[in-house]
Amino acid sequence: MIYLDNAATSWPKPPGVAAAMLHFLDQVGANPGRSGHRLSVEAGRIVYQAREALAALFNVRDPLRVVFAANATEALNLALHGYLRPGDHVITSSMEHNSVMRPLRALARPPAGRERIALTVIPCSSQGFLDPTALEAAIRPETALIVLNHASNVCGSLLPVREAGAIARRHGCLLLVDAAQTAGAYPLDVEADQIDLLAFTGHKALVGPMGTGGLVIGERVDVGRLEPLKQGGTGSRSEQQEQPDFLPDKYESGTANAVGLAGLGAGVRWVLERGVAEIRRHEVELTQRLIDGLTAIPGIAVYGGLAAARQTATVSFNLDGLLPSDVGLRLDEEYDIMCRVGLHCAPAAHETLGTFPQGTVRFSLGSINTTAEVDQALEAVSTLARAPIQNQKSRRSRSRDKIGNRP
Numbered sequence: 001m002i003y004l005d006n007a008a009t010s011w012p013k014p015p016g017v018a019a020a021m022l023h024f025l026d027q028v029g030a031n032p033g034r035s036g037h038r039l040s041v042e043a044g045r046i047v048y049q050a051r052e053a054l055a056a057l058f059n060v061r062d063p064l065r066v067v068f069a070a071n072a073t074e075a076l077n078l079a080l081h082g083y084l085r086p087g088d089h090v091i092t093s094s095m096e097h098n099s100v101m102r103p104l105r106a107l108a109r110p111p112a113g114r115e116r117i118a119l120t121v122i123p124c125s126s127q128g129f130l131d132p133t134a135l136e137a138a139i140r141p142e143t144a145l146i147v148l149n150h151a152s153n154v155c156g157s158l159l160p161v162r163e164a165g166a167i168a169r170r171h172g173c174l175l176l177v178d179a180a181q182t183a184g185a186y187p188l189d190v191e192a193d194q195i196d197l198l199a200f201t202g203h204k205a206l207v208g209p210m211g212t213g214g215l216v217i218g219e220r221v222d223v224g225r226l227e228p229l230k231q232g233g234t235g236s237r238s239e240q241q242e243q244p245d246f247l248p249d250k251y252e253s254g255t256a257n258a259v260g261l262a263g264l265g266a267g268v269r270w271v272l273e274r275g276v277a278e279i280r281r282h283e284v285e286l287t288q289r290l291i292d293g294l295t296a297i298p299g300i301a302v303y304g305g306l307a308a309a310r311q312t313a314t315v316s317f318n319l320d321g322l323l324p325s326d327v328g329l330r331l332d333e334e335y336d337i338m339c340r341v342g343l344h345c346a347p348a349a350h351e352t353l354g355t356f357p358q359g360t361v362r363f364s365l366g367s368i369n370t371t372a373e374v375d376q377a378l379e380a381v382s383t384l385a386r387a388p389i390q391n392q393k394s395r396r397s398r399s400r401d402k403i404g405n406r407p
């Protein structure tokens with residue numbers, strides 16, 4: 001079986017991840033930061049080590065500025081709902097995932113009686129790239145935030161985050177980066193890239209489990225202005241009825257997903273050991289092989305810039321005469337290839353690429369994929385392109401025949 005759905009979630013995980021989670025459940029088990037006994041202290045240490053590993057990966061000086069959340073979506077919602085105020089202007093791109101677009105649309109069109117933010121969505125090119133001069137031209141005196149997807153989850157195109165960081169500094173606003181597709185797969189340095197808020201997810205290229213992610217809160221962010229999404233117990237300042245105002249507790253109420261964070265810590269340490277530069281080198285090599293192989297197939301449309309150096313390891317395509325859903329089903333049933341089809345929670349990106357509403361077939365490689373797997377996937381797509389009409393019953397429909405048609 002070939003797993004090419006790493007942009008949805010990475011799999012398989014490196015062996016240390018499951019081992020760290022099992023160790024936590026079997027040997028530690030206690031609630032981090034809640035009790036003074038040694039198991040609770042050990043749980044707190046494991047969670048802090050995950051914070052430290054992430055801080056090292058993103059070049060964050062103070063690990064306490066790494067705030068954990070359930071996923072990138074929660075981190076993005078914290079940044080957007082927590083930071084923005086009525087009357088603020090926000091600039092974003094047309095390549096955003098719905099985890100940015102939906103909160104921004106909600107803030108721009110709030111229920112009756114509530115004040116709104118102003119939103120500018122900069123159109124990207126039909127290959128999914130953003131011109132930073134268009135970004136700068138959209139700045140207004142009331143612009144509070146630039147929000148950018150670091151890389152498209154549809155076609156992999158990399159957006160000019162470093163240029164956006166410089167623009168944000170020049171104009172006195174903040175830069176929020178959605179690094180769901182790049183954290184662990186592409187070098188990220190909050191100092192050099194001048195990123196003020198960095199939302200990441202733990203379960204993709206950071207190779208941790210689902211249910212982990214977070215927000216890096218940079219030193220330029222006014223923590224007094226950034227409101228938490230929730231209030232509650234933090235294990236700190238228990239004598240107070242008000243939410244603590246310090247990092248990370250202000251934003252981390254309730255028992256942490258400590259088992260998940262144990263796994264995330266192991267995943268990030270694996271990434272650090274292998275090195276993001278080496279992971280990137282491997283993925284660029286495989287991605288270019290995939291792009292070159294796909295574009296050579298007659299009757300195929302491949303989207304994006306078609307240059308691995310300008311994108312992540314995510315490649316979208318369509319085959320003439322076949323719906324993406326049919327291609328995905330046949331790749332699964334006839335070739336044991338797992339990929340994702342459709343709109344990938346990013347309708348604006350598909351409108352930009354000209355693939356709305358049918359969407360695309362998406363192959364997303366991970367650090368563990370091999371050249372042989374890419375070649376097998378190319379062979380499968382090439383066969384499907386040559387014989388778009390299914391001439392043999394799929395395994396699943398054969399087995400449905402055996403068990404009969406149940407309601």
Ligand SMILES: Cc1ncc(COP(=O)(O)O)c(C=O)c1O
Pocket residue numbers: 007008071072073074097099149151152153178180181201202213
């Ligand atoms: C670009 C982008 N942003 C945000 C998200 C949301 O990540 P999560 O599922 O961890 O909330 C995804 C997930 O696919 C994504 O690709």
